[in-house]
Amino acid sequence: xxxxxxxxxxxxxxxxxxxxxxxxxxxxxxxxxxxxxxxxxxxxxxxxxxxxxxxxxxxxxxxxxxxxxxxxxxxxxxxxxxxxxxxxxxxxxxxxxxxxxxxxxxxxxxxxxxxxxxxxxxxxxxxxxxxxxxxxxxxxxxxxxxxxxxxxxxxxxxxxxxxxxxxxxxxxxxxxxxxxxxxxxxxxxxxxxxxxxxxx
Amino acid sequence: xxxxxxxxxxxxxxxxxxxxxxxxxxxxxxxxxxxxxxxxxxxxxxxxxxxxxxxxxxxxxxxxxxxxxxxxxxxxxxxxxxxxxxxxxxxxxx
Numbered sequence: 385x386x387x388x389x390x391x392x393x394x395x396x397x398x399x400x401x402x403x404x405x406x407x408x409x410x411x412x413x414x415x416x417x418x419x420x421x422x423x424x425x426x427x428x429x430x431x432x433x434x435x436x437x438x439x440x441x442x443x444x445x446x447x448x449x450x451x452x453x454x455x456x457x458x459x460x461x462x463x464x465x466x467x468x469x470x471x472x473x474x475x476x477x478x479x480x481x482x483x484x485x486x487x488x489x490x491x492x493x494x495x496x497x498x499x500x501x502x503x504x505x506x507x508x509x510x511x512x513x514x515x516x517x518x519x520x521x522x523x524x525x526x527x528x529x530x531x532x533x534x535x536x537x538x539x540x541x542x543x544x545x546x547x548x549x550x551x552x553x554x555x556x557x558x559x560x561x562x563x564x565x566x567x568x569x570x571x572x573x574x575x576x577x578x579x580x581x582x583x584x
Numbered sequence: 585x586x587x588x589x590x591x592x593x594x595x596x597x598x599x600x601x602x603x604x605x606x607x608x609x610x611x612x613x614x615x616x617x618x619x620x621x622x623x624x625x626x627x628x629x630x631x632x633x634x635x636x637x638x639x640x641x642x643x644x645x646x647x648x649x650x651x652x653x654x655x656x657x658x659x660x661x662x663x664x665x666x667x668x669x670x671x672x673x674x675x676x677x678x
Contacts, residue, residue, distance in 0.1 A: 394621045398628020403638060407629055420623055422591050427616040429595015434603035434612070448670055455666040456659050463658020464651060471650050473643070482648070483655045490620045494627065495588070502630055503637050503644060509624075510648035511655075518656050530660045531667030537659035579588050 391490055395509065421498050425575065428491065432572060437564070449562050453569040456486065456537040457577075477581060478504055484577040485512040486540030486570045487519070487547075492578050499582045515540060519547045527554035536563045541574055543567035 401407060464483045468476050482504065485492030489512030497505030519526075519542065523535035532555035539547035544567020552560040602608055631637050637644070 391620065391624055394625040395628040398625040398630075399632035399638075400628075402629035402632020402634075404632070407633060420619065420626070422587070424616065424619045424623060425588055425591045426595040426598075427612055427619060429592040429597075430599035430602075430609075430612045431595075431616055433596035433599025433601075434609045435599075436603070451666055451670055452663075455662045459659035459662030460655040461658070462662065463654040463656070466658070467650055467654030471647050474647055479651050482651050486655075490624065494620075494623050497627060502627075502634060503640070505627060506631055506637060506641070507644050507648045507651070509627075510645055511651045514649055514652040515656060518652060526660050526663075530664035531672065533667040533671060534660040534663040537663035537666075538656050540655075540659070575588055575592055 392513065418498050421494055424491070424494070428575075432568075437568070449565050450569075452533055452536055452562055452566045453573075455533065456540055456566065456570065457573075459537055460484070460486065460540070474504075474507070477584065478507075481578050481581045482508045482511050484574065484581055485515075486542075486574060487512050487515040488541035488571060488574045489513050489516070492574055495575055495578050496582065499579055516542050516546060519543075520550055523547065523550045523554040532556065532559050533562075536566050539563070539567070541567055541570040544571060 460483045461480065464479050465476065468474075468479055471479065478500070481496055481500065482492075485496075485508050489509050492512055493505045493509035496508045516539070519535065519539040523538065526534040526538055535547075535551045535554045536543050536559065539551055542548075543551055543563040544565075548560065548563055548567070551563045555563070599609075599612075
């Protein structure tokens with residue numbers, strides 16, 4: 385939670401500075417951020433490759449645990465397909481790309497901004513932060529009414545870090561490993577799925 | 585798309601090779617966190633300076649909320665199904 389607050393703080397500070405017109409024109413007109421994104425993608429990759437937890441997760445993984453990330457991906461896709469008529473001014477591809485952040489707001493919003501547009505990047509940031517907050521607040525209720533897998537699926541990519549403690553509390557410690565593996569798999573998949581949807 | 589895939593995959597390979605060098609990995613984690621801060625700060629500046637976006641921030645927020653609700657609702661309902669079909673009965677096994 386602290387991490388998300390800091391990120392939102394930087395983002396809000398940026399908005400305030402941008403809106404106050406004190407930024408020189410060259411900073412907002414030229415787009416350096418594409419290269420910055422490439423650097424970030426590389427760093428994220430190094431982080432994953434060097435993480436023993438990610439490797440161990442693959443070794444201890446069995447068929448059943450693999451079903452959970454599949455459930456999350458299918459469930460998110462279906463859910464968004466159903467609610468899409470309620471939203472004006474956004475097409476199904478755009479909404480799907482936002483949903484494919486699975487809560488990983490920092491990276492997904494940056495990728496979407498680069499590959500699509502600034503406004504959709506904002507939607508992605510807000511939507512994925514909301515997904516994390518919903519999970520933090522409602523995980524115990526989801527576990528009671530929809531079973532122990534539900535909080536993990538709701539948490540999406542965040543089920544490996546920010547929402548892991550609350551999921552482990554709501555679903556029980558025996559689901560903590562499943563939650564961790566689920567989060568790792570989705571975290572790795574987010575950049576690929578988001579960019580795939582937008583370049584279809 | 586291909587660029588993103590290639591860059592991230594090469595990062596994973598590099599990370600795997602240098603994973604025993606703890607100091608580099610720690611620096612990498614810090615760099616990752618800070619580059620996310622910087623990128624979102626810059627993204628904020630771009631958005632703040634963009635009058636079209638600033639005037640429609642509340643409608644963008646509403647879109648975001650509906651997408652989140654749809655995604656979460658679909659996930660927990662399908663999660664409920666997966667739990668009933670594959671996890672609940674076999675609880676003792678796994």
